[in-house]
Amino acid sequence: MITxxxxxxxxxxxxxxxxxxxxxxTAHDFTVHKEDPxxxxxxxxxxxxxxxxxxxxxxxxxxxxxQFVIDSxxxxxxxxxxxxxxxxxxxxxxxxxxxxxxxxxxxxxxKVLMTCRFAFSAESAKKYSIRARFASQGGSVSMGTINVxxxxxxx
Numbered sequence: 001m002i003t004x005x006x007x008x009x010x011x012x013x014x015x016x017x018x019x020x021x022x023x024x025x026t027a028h029d030f031t032v033h034k035e036d037p038x039x040x041x042x043x044x045x046x047x048x049x050x051x052x053x054x055x056x057x058x059x060x061x062x063x064x065x066x067q068f069v070i071d072s073x074x075x076x077x078x079x080x081x082x083x084x085x086x087x088x089x090x091x092x093x094x095x096x097x098x099x100x101x102x103x104x105x106x107x108x109x110x111k112v113l114m115t116c117r118f119a120f121s122a123e124s125a126k127k128y129s130i131r132a133r134f135a136s137q138g139g140s141v142s143m144g145t146i147n148v149x150x151x152x153x154x155x
Contacts, residue, residue, distance in 0.1 A: 027153050030056070030064075037071070037144035040134035049146055052088045052127035057152040059124035063117070064150020066130060070112045071142040080135040083116050088127040094120060122152065 032054045040047055050066075066083065085095040097116055122128065130148070134141050 027151050028057075029151050030149075032146075032148040034146040034148075035144075037142045038132070038146070039140050039142050040132055041140045043135050044133075046082075046084055046086070046131035046133045048086075048129050049132045049143055050130040050148060052129040055128050055130070055148070057122050057128070058154055059122055060152050060154045061119070062122045062150065062152040063119040064148055064152075065115060065117045066146065066148050067113065067115045068143045068146040070114060071144055080133070081114075081141075082133045082135075084131040084133070085118050085120065086129045086131050088129050089125070093131075094128070118150075 032050060034050055034054070038047065038049045049068075070081075081099045083097050083099060084093050086092075087094050095118055097118070099114060099116055132143060
């Protein structure tokens with residue numbers, strides 16, 4: 001603070017204001033790679049594709065992307081394909097997302113890369129897994145090379 005007395009006198013005073021420190025949440029990146037393919041049968045219900053032991057997040061905001069390849073080998077299918085974030089502690093689904101899947105016709109092997117994003121608020125001491133369901137007229141479909149990349153912000 002500057003104080004001005006007369007044209008020739010100048011006084012300086014120093015004041016320091018104390019503030020509460022702001023608690024800033026910390027972001028943590030995580031990656032899960034699951035190389036083993038998972039086979040989903042038509043109408044078989046939800047099957048675990050990423051176990052809860054692989055998803056290690058504490059309480060906070062979680063935002064992650066799941067990416068995988070569907071390998072349709074010599075079969076005709078089109079129809080519903082859904083992913084589910086599952087609470088293994090309460091044994092109930094948290095989020096379920098239907099995915100668009102184009103028809104893949106018999107006679108040629110085709111691979112389709114699929115991506116799905118999940119964002120949710122995780123609670124401490126809970127375990128979360130990812131499940132998938134394939135419901136169609138076809139026999140089965142193989143999910144291979146499942147990658148989960150994301151961030152959770154501890155709160």
